[in-house]
């Protein structure tokens with residue numbers, strides 16, 4: 315049984331605590347929770363009767379969990395992950411893994427140095443229709459990829475941003491691209507492959523925050539395919555969709571719903587008998603915007619730890635997504651198309 319301890323007991327911590335505390339994840343249990351604001355930690359711990367801490371170091375020393383789960387504000391993930399790495403336990407970090415590439419690199423380095431495995435939460439990769447789409451891609455059913463589009467049209471009003479001082483700030487959160495749409499940006503890159511260039515425009519349309527609530531991005535992939543990201547939290551009066559569509563030489567798939575969870579289109583030039591099932595079986599919208607994926611995500615993490623398997627979103631994969639988002643912001647600032655290059659920072663090859 316792997317023991318999990320939560321660091322940060324805000325909104326998303328409740329989802330993590332429910333899954334672990336209610337034994338919905340095989341071979342996993344909730345061991346303790348921690349928040350610098352004690353009542354928040356108590357509220358999350360309450361239903362599960364687990365120990366409460368206000369200092370993560372004290373929690374790590376006393377409880378000796380197998381996995382620490384970092385659920386603090388995005389801009390603090392690096393500080394907390396780096397502080398936790400020396401315990402040599404595995405680390406799960408909520409998305410986005412960090413807000414700067416330097417922070418992401420420092421996290422990866424710290425975890426490597428102390429033998430801690432680093433898992434970044436990208437639960438939408440585990441949505442059943444998304445896995446189906448990935449399967450079709452890997453089977454070569456699309457042929458040459460032509461275009462990939464993700465669209466996030468959600469509704470976040472001023473009161474959402476006002477509930478905590480960090481929301482919508484450049485230092486700790488970013489805007490719709492970094493927070494809400496980071497899942498979709500990750501999915502697009504996962505499906506379409508490496509990005510060569512991005513050109514983006516953004517605006518802060520309907521709320522008073524530092525970062526953007528609306529953005530559009532044109533992408534060119536290394537494969538030659540094109541892509542489009544449309545992301546906004548300025549949809550009114552309510553959430554409309556979170557979707558991805560992949561168009562290839564031999565087929566088209568579109569997954570929609572609120573949380574990329576509903577198979578809308580599944581059509582190929584060369585149909586298979588299983589296609590009808592793919593179309594009809596995967597059309598269920600989850601009750602909340604987080605989707606169903608956290609459970610599948612935790613199952614995957616436990617499987618990777620117990621069976622020593624390679625995980626789907628490690629530090630480098632989390633960094634890849636952050637590199638794309640950083641390039642998008644660079645394009646917004648410069649008004650230019652920005653190329654994505656690999657700039658080695660950790661590579662020792664050739665260094666004396």
Ligand SMILES: NC(=O)c1ccc[n+]([C@@H]2O[C@H](COP(=O)([O-])OP(=O)(O)OC[C@H]3O[C@@H](n4cnc5c(N)ncnc54)[C@H](O)[C@@H]3O)[C@@H](O)[C@H]2O)c1
Pocket residue numbers: 321322323324325326327348349350351354368370385386387388389390394408409410435437478493604
């Ligand atoms: N995967 C998803 O779908 C999803 C959904 C929501 C949020 N998130 C991510 O989860 C993270 C948290 O978001 P949230 O909405 O829960 O934020 P939140 O503000 O509700 O919670 C953050 C908590 O961390 C606590 N904290 C800060 N420093 C701490 C420390 N040193 N030790 C212990 N606790 C500390 C704060 O007191 C706060 O209670 C963000 O990075 C966000 O992007 C992911």
